[in-house]
Amino acid sequence: MKKRPRSITVIAWILIIMASIFLLKLSIMSLNNSIPVSLQYIMMYAGISIQLISGFAMLKGKNWARSLYVIWSVIGLIIGITTTAMKAGMIPGILGFLIITFFLFRPKANEYFKTTGIFYMFFKK
Numbered sequence: 001m002k003k004r005p006r007s008i009t010v011i012a013w014i015l016i017i018m019a020s021i022f023l024l025k026l027s028i029m030s031l032n033n034s035i036p037v038s039l040q041y042i043m044m045y046a047g048i049s050i051q052l053i054s055g056f057a058m059l060k061g062k063n064w065a066r067s068l069y070v071i072w073s074v075i076g077l078i079i080g081i082t083t084t085a086m087k088a089g090m091i092p093g094i095l096g097f098l099i100i101t102f103f104l105f106r107p108k109a110n111e112y113f114k115t116t117g118i119f120y121m122f123f124k125k
Helices: 005-023 036-058 063-083 087-104 108-113 118-123
Strands: none
Touching: 005 036, 005 087, 005 108, 036 063, 063 087
């Protein structure tokens, strides 16, 4: 069994814990008025689900999990930047995303997430 880098364990658990905390805060959070409330709830629950799925899948070494996290985070940041009035409030989220992404794609993480399934057998370099 391949050894999981400590940075991946920390990131995965941060994603799981943050998604759980966000789920608890969801009921008291003020919503953005420029997007319909029903769509905001759908996006929030989708984001929480994606974070939880990504976190648990990263712990199991699934390469698609880090891609899913990065893609969803970029979409969320774009939506946030285009709809929020307080753009400076997005800076901590952007910095956190950049730090997590840096650690998700370091050489040790790439080795951990290296695909070994049937797809890899046909497309390896």
